[in-house]
Amino acid sequence: MKRKTIIVLVAAVAVALTLVAFYANSGIQSPKQEEKFRIAKVVRRDLGASVQATGIVKAMVGAEVKVGARTPGKVVNLPINVGDRVEQGQVIATIEQDDLIARVRLQEAILAEVKAEHSRLAKDFERDKQLHETKSISVQRYDLTEALHEIARARVLKAQAELDVAKAQLSYATVVAPIKGTVASVNTVQGETVTTGLTAPTFIKIIDLDRLEVLAYVDENDVGNVKVGQEASFTVAAHPSTDFKGRITSIYPSATIQDNVVYYLTSVSVDNREGKLMPDMTANVSIFLDRRKGVLTVPNQTVQREGSKKYVYVLHNETSEKRYVSTGWKDSSYTEILDGLKDGETVTIGDPGRK
Structure with missing residues (x-):
């Protein structure tokens, strides 16, 4: 009888120790721990x-810039990839320029021509102005010479403006980074044609x-x-x-x-x-x-x-x-x-x- 009692006590102690070890190792809280x-x-x-x-x-505002094409054409150079660091003013793409260069040369020739015409008519106007002061020519001739001179001057201004536009279009073919930063996306490839306009897609995004x-x-x-x-x-x-x-x-x-x-x-x-x-x-x-x-x-x-x-x-x-x-x-x-x-x-x- 005593032997059975001892066995029961030993078994109870073993069970208690097992439960303590289980709570300690499993991370499950005992009722008192849970209440606490x-x-x-x-x-x-x-x-x-x-x-x-x-x-x-x-x-921040101004730290993310989306770059699109300002002149249409085929991309002939795209020297950047996503993740590249770029500096402000660095070339990030080049669009074909042959037609744009030809247009600039044409406008330069037109400007030279109208300047020459303006120079000739300016001399005629100065001559007739002096003759008009001495009443050596008619008023009608003086008015005609003055009008031709003003028309020639207007043509020079118009040709100069058209040359400036052509040069600006040529400069747009070289796309530069507007800010320093990291290239976040590139949505075009070399050889692809890009377009302009309000609906034209952004093809490069830069984040500072x-x-x-x-x-x-x-x-x-x-x-x-x-x-x-x-x-x-x-x-x-x-x-x-x-x-x-x-x-x-x-x-x-x-x-x-x-x-x-x-x-x-x-x-x-x-x-x-x-x-x-x-x-x-x-x-x-x-x-x-x-x-x-x-x-x-x-x-x-x-x-x-x-x-x-x-x-x-x-x-x-x-x-x-x-x-x-x-x-x-x-x-x-x-x-x-x-x-x-x-x-x-x-x-x-x-x-x-x-x-």
């Missing part, structure tokens, strides 16, 4: 407040990656605390261990509504000298505010949203009560409670009544 994890007290603490927002890395910003979507409940000049930091998925630094540069006055929540776009300056950031990356932004002392707080994960309202679950007599709250500042861990909770109350992470 799910429950938090409403307490007063100093809060180094920050506003959390999600944003998108974007090129040194001039980026983050457009952060700041909740309407937080935007009143955000000011131009405040420091901010953000991370991106491509470099999760890097905290990029910046400052608030502007707050858009018009709202953006997503899923019935009102946001205000807020721009954050970016230092991208290392070239780690690219447009359209998602950024997790922290905007640093002042520090508040002795404010009521709860863990961030206890605060839930219902449309534009926020609520928590309050534990009372082993039952949970859904209670709407007004929130203030928050940092990466805690949220300030302005109304709806009292110091010492117990809140839960999620609804403990849900299975």
Whole structure:
């Protein structure tokens, strides 16, 4: 009998040890651990407040340029590829020039001809002007000579303007980078014919990656605390261990509504000298505010949203009560409670009544 009792006790101890090891190694919390994890007290603490927002890395105005053809023709040289760095004024494409060069030469010849005619008529006009002053020629002849001189002068101006246009068209055949930056797209190939006009496609896009910003979507409940000049930091998925630094540069006055929540776009300056950031990356932004002392707080994960309202679950007599709250500042861990909770109350992470 004693032997059986000993065996039972040994077996019970073994089972207990096995359960302890199982909870420890599997990551599953024991009932007491789960309760400790799910429950938090409403307490007063100093809060180094920050506003959390999600944003998108974007090129600043003027930092992204789409280049199209200003003269039609076949692309005879395309010395760049996507990802290449280019400088302002660098040749990035050349369009066939034979017809354009011929037009320039034709206009130069026309200009030379009308200039010669103008020079001859100018001499005739000066001669007849002197004769007219001494009344040696008729008024009709003087008027005719003066008119021919003015017509010749107008022809010179017209020919000069047409030559300038022809030279401009020839210059357009050499496509240069309007800004320094990185080639983001090339939508043509050497030998392809490009067109001009309002509907003509862009065939090269350049982005200056040194001039980026983050457009952060700041909740309407937080935007009143955000000011131009405040420091901010953000991370991106491509470099999760890097905290990029910046400052608030502007707050858009018009709202953006997503899923019935009102946001205000807020721009954050970016230092991208290392070239780690690219447009359209998602950024997790922290905007640093002042520090508040002795404010009521709860863990961030206890605060839930219902449309534009926020609520928590309050534990009372082993039952949970859904209670709407007004929130203030928050940092990466805690949220300030302005109304709806009292110091010492117990809140839960999620609804403990849900299975």
